Amino acid sequence: MFATLAVMLTIFDGGSVFGIDAIVSVVLRLVLIAVVFGLFQLAIESVRWWHYELTLEEESLVVRSGILRPKRRTIPVSRIQQSTVSTTTVSRLFGLAALECETAGNPDEPDLSMRYLERADADDLQRRIGSVTEVDTTSSEPPERHRVFTLRPRELVLYGVTRIHPKTILLAVLAWVGTTYFEADAITDLQTIVITALEDLLPLSPAVMLVLIVLAGWLLGVGLAIERMGNFRLSAGEDSFRRRHGFVRTTDADVSSDRIQLARVRSNPLHRLLGLAQADVGTAGLSEPIPFGLQWPLAPLARRDVAWELLERAIGVDLSTVQLQSLPTRARRRYAVRYALGVVVLAVGTAIAQQFVPATRAIPLPLFVPLLVLSPLAAHVTWSHRGYALLDDHIVVRRGFWTRRTYVVPADTIQNLTVSQSPFQRRIDLVSVRLDVASMPFLPGVPLPDIDASVGGRLQHRLLEDDSDDEFAETTSEYDDGSSIPSET
Template sequence: MTGWERVHPRLVLVGALWPVGPVVGVVLFDGWSLPAVITLSSLIVTGSVVAGVYTLRWATTRYRITATAFEVRSGLLFRRARSAALDRVRGVDVSAQPLHRVFGLATVVVSTAEGGVRLDGVTRARAERLRDRLRPAGGEVRLAAFDWAWLKYGPLTFWSVGGVGVAVGGAYRVLDSFGVKPYELGFVREVYFFFAGLPVWVAVGVLLLGVVVLGACGSTAWFVETWWDFRLSRSGDAFKVRRGLLTTRSMTVDRARVRGVQVTEPLLLRAVRSARTNAIAVGLGSAEDRSSAPKSALLPPAPLDLAWRVATEALGVPASFALRRHPRAALRRRLGRVPAVVLPPVAVVGGLGVWLSPFLVHLALLVGLAGLVAGTWLAFDAYRSLGHAVDGSFVVMRSGTFARRTVVLRRAGGIGWQVSQSPFQRRAGLATLTLATAAGVHAYRVHDVLVADAVDLGRWAVREVQLSGSSR
């Protein structure tokens, strides 16, 4: 492909039809009242502007692949020319939003060390051909695929509960923006009067049960939408990840760009021996290296042994490590935080109880006792999670209790190190080692190790780079 080509004209329909959903919602909820007519008028005007923008994008966007680069030109008054050298391509991401899927379109994002080039509005078949041209494929070997047994892991995250609050708050803002007062809706008033007629403890119990059930259903639905038809395969020296139900995504990552892996075990997932696996790779961007970021994910929440098999395949890491335990002073630091976190709010509630009601005093004592017991258990668990190791060409670090993260970094990917101490660490003779790399979030930490061990580990991990940190 050498001549300039245009994106598909169906891109105009994507821009023109997005207001259909909001318009239907306004008509259903608010009829043809004056506020509804005003809202509908604003939606139509906005939709017309967006349709014009998409029409201009279709008319002015051209792309081509030359012998050395992938080039995209766009714009009418302000022309933009973007280029990605073929020998600098680090990943190709093909995705399709729901409206794009309706019209058979996709978006291609070509990632390089300098950034990325985005092309929106090509057909799905053309997007696949562009990806294969930019990242030539060898024989494809499947490493993992979606398993319906993994559905049980969907609700075992924080968002199974917190997501309910986010969804309710988002729905309230959307309805309010359309001039609909949610508290005046009939079913909302019925729910309110239902709970108002129950005893307080029964109402709280029913409400918590409802939140848990709704959260479990919502997180399971999100799991299915995100990971539907998931496939991880190796093609030549690259990994391909395909997934998605409504929004599909296909991502290719060169194995040579992978600097490490992160295996994350949130508290509930750890209880059933499962984890998430994410790549620490150059070209994904720091925002996509979070342990919950789908773009850097090599595997959804899955059995722990499979998570480590995928990590081993991605980086060639050993199947197991003998982690070195951290000093007992690290445990004392964590135990010392428990009363500092639990006692202040308990003291406030207890003080209010002395002034207002003995019930608050009893509640403060019960909550304080439960908080101290739970905090002590979490402190011991956090200490047991601490560990680090060196194994051939890899540095391993583990920490965390609510989400235990094991990071395995390739030694060749390190670019610097730093040893730092807080005043409390200095008193305990401990320090934190930060290893810098060009991939992921760029900095990974080994918490609460002896100062001498931190310096030795930093020098070993980045032997070629003379970037010393402060250990005083």
């Protein structure tokens, strides 16, 4: 945010600046913005604290807040999906913490955000609201848990360096572009002194500056990732998990096993080369920015077998013997035709553009020939990295090459199942299935594309049967549905 504001101020100032001037200009603007923003936040938070009141009743939380528009909210304790206690370096100096609780009703932001609590009070509230287990919340003793995973320093460093960090790179490049083409009319004496000293030591061209800015943005992302997940510890109780992590901003979050909507294991090529993977779960109350969050991490980065063990423990199913079913081979042919047509369209579009836009003539048309030849290989890679398994109570979906994601979705958490078929799929008897769960309200669900039409119909029929059985089970306790989704091996 600070970097974006610095770019805006620089653009409004106008002018042109290169090299070290750009770096110093951005830094000075960031310092100025940070001071102004800090004073503004101090005033706002003081007024907000004065008008905030939280009451813990027997089965609900009552929140009174608002300055110009006061409001009163009642949050049933049983609806809370997860709770988080967090601290920062400054808050720890004063012994303060923040408590956030989330329900399925508001995925954009926490339903309860209580700041400036005593750390002991925040921990006590987190335990008493019963958001993580169904134990006796009147007990003075916290639920018993034991450590199941600790992020080692090597894995922590790899967690940071094996990621691209596009957000920080983009902010760094935007800041550099703004200060390269727009400059303030007046430069302070401090800025002039620093620029002169650095330019004598390190003369830089714009091209080198761009490379260094991208590297600086990536390093910033690495540092933020390491800080966020540093000292990561995962503890497990009978029916709950608790994670603690962070160097500067510490996070202490709880989630109950029965709140988990889906689980995921993911890895990029570097992770797979090193035998590592990430494991996380999703609940209905997550408010982290989409699409960067699902995200209740079980293991930010761990050995592949450890990641799968944690996932199995979270969802309560053994996946060690599960064999994923490949997509039909006619799906691979469909991908090959799709990619080949895409290359042809690009080639034709480039040829037409070269008649009207001289700059596009630098693109050689023969370049599209090897792309066309590689279309079948790309189709095979896509096809081989997709698969699925239909278990008794869970659906497993794998997809993605660069970032391979394997989703495990409990059947009883599926809110909506959509079966679609395009005209091209109809010709080869394929369908696409989308599984919508409450933890991903703004994403297109978990996709299961290009499966056999009979499998899609059987899956849809099976879920409808489950709904009917659940309704019948509510009226009689003597009936227990023993049917299952046929496994595809």
